Amino acid sequence: MESSDLKKAGLKITLPRMKILEFLESSKIRHQSAEEIYRSLLNDGEEIGLATVYRVLTQFETAGLVERHHFESGQAVFELSEKGHHDHIVCVSCGKVEEFYDELIENRQREVADEKGYHVTDHSLTLYGKCPDCRDS
Amino acid sequence: MESSDLKKAGLKITLPRMKILEFLESSKIRHQSAEEIYRSLLNDGEEIGLATVYRVLTQFETAGLVERHHFESGQAVFELSEKGHHDHIVCVSCGKVEEFYDELIENRQREVADEKGYHVTDHSLTLYGKCPDCRDS
DNA sequence: ACGTTTATGATACTGAGAACCACTATCATT
DNA sequence: AATGATAGTGGTTCTCAGTATCATAAACGT
Known part of the structure; x- marks a missing residue:
């Protein structure tokens, strides 16, 4: 394997x-x-x-x-990288990392780049916040 | 000033x-x-x-x-940080940095985080690609 | 102007990651 | 299965961004 x-x-x-x-x-x-x-x-x-x-x-x-x-x-x-492309959301308290994929954001990124004449080869999107477990601390 | x-x-x-x-x-x-x-x-x-x-x-x-x-x-x-929030698009050839702001992406990010129960405090989105001047090289 | 408090800057330190290099393992060929 | 060319390993050194230290110097309330 x-x-x-x-x-x-x-x-x-x-x-x-x-x-x-x-x-x-x-x-x-x-x-x-x-x-x-x-x-x-x-x-x-x-x-x-x-x-x-x-x-x-x-x-x-x-x-x-x-x-x-x-x-x-x-x-x-x-x-x-067994899974397909995805972005990340990181908890600023406990450091936990979750993954997400959003078609709408992906497409819009390409559009924005196209408007500026760029050919996108890669992108990185990371959200930072408090996860449900850390909301109180 | x-x-x-x-x-x-x-x-x-x-x-x-x-x-x-x-x-x-x-x-x-x-x-x-x-x-x-x-x-x-x-x-x-x-x-x-x-x-x-x-x-x-x-x-x-x-x-x-x-x-x-x-x-x-x-x-x-x-x-x-005189301007409001914005994201970046970086040319992988010449290193030039441009800025953009897209309401749609911003809103969608908040929605995605909400769905996962996160309270977003910050995010970073950077697109990488070739700028118009570097498309040929 | 004075003295306390805070900032500066030269230098030493740290920590992530890459470079170096003598030694070792892989694998195609015999 | 042994061989040898090639590529990989790992201990160590090096680099480079950024931080900590500390003696000196500047800021500002009185």
């Missing part, structure tokens, strides 16, 4: 790449930083270098296996 | 703060990094420290005089 994903992406099958992919696929947390992924793998008893984690995640991103997001935390977080 | 802005923001009137505000108000480039602002002030013959530029920009941001944006370049850029 995993190894075929790697081959499709034109990447050689190596232990670190397998481990990282497996970890991302099995983790309940969808959005994690390179450091967090690294720590988790170490805790799982894997021998892996931080540099490798950064390198592999960048390769995965280039291959389209993974998406990198820059929320306001400063450090990038990565998520498996 | 400028000093009253500072007083309103609850900030003491100091030379560095004046210089930075004046620079931002007179610069034709609306979106600049702390380092760029620092360099420009040095070139203008001002004596100012990089630490002060960072410090003052953060104070300005807190006071609402300035907005900080994290585009994909890695370093933050600052802009005077």
